[in-house]
Structures are given as structure tokens and as C-alpha cells.
Amino acid sequence: MPELPEMENYKIHLNHKIAGQDITDIQINREKSININAGLFTNTVLHQKVLNVSRRGKHLLFHLQNGYVLLLHLMLGGWMFFGQESDKPKRTIQVRLSFGNEHLYFIGLRLGYLHLYNPQETQDKLSHLGPEPLDPNFTAIEFINRLNKKHGRLKTTLIDQEFIAGIGNCYSAEICFHAGILPIKDIDDLDDPVKSQLYQSMKTVLLEGIRLGGYMDNPFYSGDTKTGGFNEHCQVYDREGQPCHRCGTIIIKQMVSSRKTFYCPNCQK
Structure with a gap:
């Protein structure tokens, strides 16, 4: 299961690849990987700019321009790949977010999830987590x-x-x-x-x-x-x-x- 360093590595790459980019298409192949109706999910997320990606524990947070957050937990077996259609791994894709000709593929989300929340819901979902071990204030x-x-x-x-x-x-x-x-x-x-x-x-x-x-x-x-x-x-x-x-x-x-x-x-x- 990805832990803090793996998710921090993803965060760094994602901010380099998609921060400031608009989500131009969404493909949901497994509705259990999201938390709301696929139509509502698409209507809320499509054409939104990803302002930045942050991390909390083993979670990643995709902050959208409309204030919503995509909360990702890869759990056991989950991983991501970014690239063009010709580059994608020969694996089952649960969710795909497109950024023009390049795509972010979410793979292995059998236990993991990509959920959509407003800011308060996001805070509530993460409220149980302890301190960040690398926080300078955590002495x-x-x-x-x-x-x-x-x-x-x-x-x-x-x-x-x-x-x-x-x-x-x-x-x-x-x-x-x-x-x-x-x-x-x-x-x-x-x-x-x-x-x-x-x-x-x-x-x-x-x-x-x-x-x-x-x-x-x-x-x-x-x-x-x-x-x-x-x-x-x-x-x-x-x-x-x-x-x-x-x-x-x-x-x-x-x-x-x-x-x-x-x-x-x-x-x-």
C-alpha cells in the first residue's frame, strides 16, 4: 500500500504535470470507485481547473477551481499513470481524467477510491488523522x-x-x-x-x-x-x-x- 513517501512523490509529479490545467474529459469505468452518481460527479468536475494537489497522510487532495476537492486514497494495489493513450499500461482503468491529449489513469482502485467532497466534507473525512511526521511544528x-x-x-x-x-x-x-x-x-x-x-x-x-x-x-x-x-x-x-x-x-x-x-x-x- 502506498505510504507517505509514495504519495508525496505522486504529489510532486502531479503538481508538475496537471496543476493549472483544465479537466477536459472524464471516464468512469467503475462507479464504486467514486462516491456519488457518475453524472453528478462528471458535471461537477468536468472543465474544472486543478489548482494544485496536496497530501494529507496517505491521501491526495486535488483542489478544483470551483472549491470542490477530489480525495484520493489508493489503498492496497492502487496506483496512477500519466500520459497519452498510446503510453497507458495494459491494465484495467477504473477512472480516467483527461487534460487535452494526456490523461491521468487511476488503476487498481478495487479497495481505493476517488471521492468528491466540498471543503467542509473533506475536512471532516480527514479529521481523524494524527499529525504529519515531517511537519516542522511536530517536535x-x-x-x-x-x-x-x-x-x-x-x-x-x-x-x-x-x-x-x-x-x-x-x-x-x-x-x-x-x-x-x-x-x-x-x-x-x-x-x-x-x-x-x-x-x-x-x-x-x-x-x-x-x-x-x-x-x-x-x-x-x-x-x-x-x-x-x-x-x-x-x-x-x-x-x-x-x-x-x-x-x-x-x-x-x-x-x-x-x-x-x-x-x-x-x-x-
Whole structure:
């Protein structure tokens, strides 16, 4: 599932490709991917200018000139592609937004969605999300204070979107590895210096993930060489049974709250 770095990578590309552009055509192949009648959706969105695209957690927000917002969550298996008809992937397209001869394809939206909301509805839909981990105003002190109110496994808390927005299976594992902490540790067993290190590792890993284009394999456009660049830099995620890049110990996979997590039993204590 795309996480904060993947969605931030999409946001950067989208603002470069479609910000300031008018939506010239809409194709809806799966009405379950939207939240209202297809006709009303089209009438509200068609010929609107996309002012800009922002991100909140794992969501993207397409801000339209008429004040409405297209709220996107890709969920598991969802991704996007931008280009001409001749460039599009040979995959089932759930929704297509056109910008002249180029199109934005929404693919794999079986669990994901592209919903249309007014500003207040958008705010309500996102009101449950915790702080943005890369917000300059989100300090180590605030992070530790929030963590001190939690109990249970560290992994479970890091992927809780009400605790912090945007972190999922991949980056929770990578953050814990960078910090040298077992993701299966109980939060009550962590002291403040360890929590402070976890905060710094969170910042470092997420920024690196963004810089390298996230871990998703599918390119965003023809010739895109950045998207997915973090995949080769994962230290533990999805590397069960392989040697740790740092010490050579075999990476372990363990289920925590029905979620896969990966760690090095030697580097992480």
C-alpha cells in the first residue's frame, strides 16, 4: 500500500504535470470507485481547473477551481499513470481524467477510491488523522508525549493513522531498523532517549524515501526513472530470509496485529 513517501512523490509529479490545467474529459469505468452518481460527479468536475494537489497522510487532495476537492486514497494495489493513450499500461482503468491529449489513469482502485467532497466534507473525512511526521511544528517533545500515552507493540502504534499520519508496513519497519529498535517491543519498555532516536529515524527514513521516489515499482509516466527508487534501499522490509546488509544476520518476518513486520534480530534490540 502506498505510504507517505509514495504519495508525496505522486504529489510532486502531479503538481508538475496537471496543476493549472483544465479537466477536459472524464471516464468512469467503475462507479464504486467514486462516491456519488457518475453524472453528478462528471458535471461537477468536468472543465474544472486543478489548482494544485496536496497530501494529507496517505491521501491526495486535488483542489478544483470551483472549491470542490477530489480525495484520493489508493489503498492496497492502487496506483496512477500519466500520459497519452498510446503510453497507458495494459491494465484495467477504473477512472480516467483527461487534460487535452494526456490523461491521468487511476488503476487498481478495487479497495481505493476517488471521492468528491466540498471543503467542509473533506475536512471532516480527514479529521481523524494524527499529525504529519515531517511537519516542522511536530517536535520530538510532542512525539514523545504522544508516545507516552500509548501502550502495546511499537509497530502497532507507528501504523496507527490517528497517532501519526502516513506510516504503514514498509516505513514502520525501516524506521525501527534505522533506530535499532525491535518493532515488536512494548512501548512501555522504551525510555525517552530511545523514543527520541525513533523520532529522528522517522524523519530521516521518510525524507530518504521521498528523495528516492518511494518503493512502488510502477512508473508514473513513460520515462520516469525516479518512482520506486527506494525499493532497492530497503534494509528489512520484504527481505525475510535474506542477510542483513549491515551485519549479515538473517532478516525475520513476524506478524504483529495481523500485519507483517520485518527486522534484524542482531541490529535491533
